[in-house]
């Protein structure tokens with residue numbers, strides 16, 4: 012694909028107030044090592060890794076706590092040195108509020124690293140690199156948490172796009188990371204390009220990050236193979252497919268994946284962790300979290316994975332009973348519990364502001380004003396999706412109105428004058444449809460099973476009948492024999508009688 | 515605990531803000547109307563809107579809806595306003611109230627209330643009145659030009675007696691109506707009995723509707739698709755007739771400045787509930803309303819056919835939408 016300087020503006024989108032300045036005043040901060048680290052065993056999409064430690068074990072910083080067991084899986088590491096004091100179910104930051112298996116480490120304060128071997132990527136075969144990556148614990152740190160090594164295992168990729176848009180209001184972790192960890196960032200891009208054997212990468216960044224842009228431009232000064240494309244600040248330019256369109260002018264529907272077009276998109280934080288892993292032998296044991304919103308001192312923190320979030324909130328001047336959104340105000344979710352710890356997916360902790368609390372939620376009927384249509388970046392008809400979701404016309408939703416192309420960005424809800432929680436309706440409809448599909452799959456399986464059972468019964472019946480027939484045939488055979496014997500006997504007897512008479 | 519659904523933030527936009535902007539767009543024209551034709555229209559607005567809100571409250575109560583938020587959405591207010599400025603200012607108040615009743619109770623609530631009404635409520639009220647009271651509905655007050663006095667007498671509109679008196683004011687058919695009658699009688703276009711001051715007052719009001727409409731587009735309450743397609747459609751179709759026979763058919767400009775062309779283009783056919791949601795659909799809707807209007811104006815039994823054209827096209831909205839669904843991102 013040819014790369015030009017052109018920016019392809021996508022349809023729709025919104026321009027909410029960014030609130031980004033409040034968390035970018037001070038540099039990224041580090042807190043003292045927490046007394047306890049509560050590390051969820053699985054922090055990625057895919058298989059639960061195999062736990063390699065037991066309670067009482069001494070662990071070192073960077074030591075593998077759990078090892079990937081399948082391809083779609085990732086390792087989990089200890090973020091500091093100490094002792095494993097518990098392996099048990101614990102609260103985790105997930106919208107469901109359900110607990111999951113966590114490893115609790117009591118830190119010893121020494122922060123002692125495990126012995127690290129410097130990996131020289133240029134000396135490794137691509138298979139070896141792939142295997143090494145698997146143990147790095149690197150997953151999509153933009154929030155998707157898909158194991159990254161899978162994305163690197165493709166020789167079809169021609170274009171690498173770096174998602175540095177960071178379009179959600181309030182979130183600034185990528186912005187700050189690009190300013191302070193520019194070297195690792197560029198290293199990460201380089202190594203990923205080597206991995207994918209492609210000569211070119213494009214960084215897509217919103218124009219509300221002038222400092223990061225300037226820094227990147229000076230560093231990349233001579234480099235011809237990494238292009239920076241500055242895009243206007245329009246939410247959701249950081250959505251993968253919107254960003255691809257912005258960069259390349261290529262529209263990809265739900266039915267296709269970027270890989271099908273030779274495109275792979277990586278997030279800033281993910282690339283930095285790739286850079287760190289290969290050049291500094293550091294697996295994912297920390298991440299940068301924006302702690303912002305209704306707090307006295309919003310800031311970005313480089314937090315160890317497993318750090319209780321209350322420590323961050325307290326340091327940022329918040330109270331322990333504050334309601335917190337994980338992620339941004341558009342797509343984030345309210346944490347069911349705030350006594351959870353930092354995970355790889357946690358890019359932002361947003362203390363709910365008065366503005367959010369006072370949001371008008373009285374739902375009026377849809378007046379078909381099409382404000383939602385004007386902002387839908389997927390070019391859907393949100394008001395039709397809403398009508399059909401409400402009346403449960405699921406087939407129309409998927410076939411005619413492409414419900415599953417909805418990226419749940421929330422632009423429609425943001426503008427709706429009738430305050431309709433549109434995204435909630437779509438999520439509900441999507442899960443209903445998935446359930447229906449699942450139950451129809453189950454039904455299919457059941458039907459298949461039943462058909463098989465009937466077939467089996469039928470077959471058994473037939474077999475039984477055959478056996479009976481055979482048996483009957485057999486019996487009649489013996490009967491015949493008997494009859495013949497009897498007859499023979501009778502004849503013999505008769506003959507005897509005749510002979511006797513003749514005598 | 516506050517309910518926080520994603521998104522947690524929302525633009526400040528409500529239905530009543532939209533309705534308020536619509537009223538703002540209508541205010542300049544109202545100012546001229548008072549200046550040209552007297553204060554009666556204020557009385558109509560006062561009693562008409564009051565009655566509309568009363569009916570709205572009763573219907574909401576009967577249908578078990580919370581009254582406050584729904585009455586404050588401003589939709590009944592705007593419907594009543596649009597009906598009132600579409601009828602002659604000297605209409606007897608009881609006639610007006612019948613129209614309001616049909617708009618609010620029949621066209622709106624009987625069909626499921628705001629968001630569900632397939633027909634434009636104001637136009638249903640208007641059509642009912644036009645069919646039932648053709649004489650009243652085609653007798654418009656005449657004007658001797660803009661008079662400041664009309665504003666000073668303003669306070670009198672609260673007196674019912676005055677409103678009834680208004681009915682006896684000097685009236686005549688609208689220019690559009692007069693011309694049609696004259697044409698039917700075989701007169702030629704350039705020898706028509708229109709008082710220039712009356713003609714110009716109607717046209718000035720029309721221009722203010724146009725400007726108010728531009729304000730709505732600027733405020734993003736409406737998009738340009740509906741008004742532009744209706745205006746161009748009327749212009750082109752009446753222009754074709756005019757080209758065909760200049761003596762029988764009025765100029766396209768006359769058609770734009772007379773009748774309810776601009777009012778309808780910006781304020782009536784843009785009612786979101788009863789117009790198509792797709793952009794292509796909006797354009798088709800506007801063009802067809804324009805075409806039907808030109809046909810009724812020139813060949814039908816009524817002076818201005820916009821109301822009928824709108825109602826007829828309202829029926830076609832689901833069909834238009836069905837065939838104009840735009841392509842989704844990535845499916846083009």
Ligand code: SF4
Pocket residue numbers: 376377378379380381382383384393394397423426427428429430431433
């Ligand atoms: S913005 Fe809200 S009220 Fe307007 S069409 Fe969309 S869903 Fe309906």
Ligand code: SF4
Pocket residue numbers: 386387388389390391392393396416417418419420421422423424433434437
């Ligand atoms: S949430 Fe879905 S329907 Fe709404 S604007 Fe985003 S993509 Fe469109």
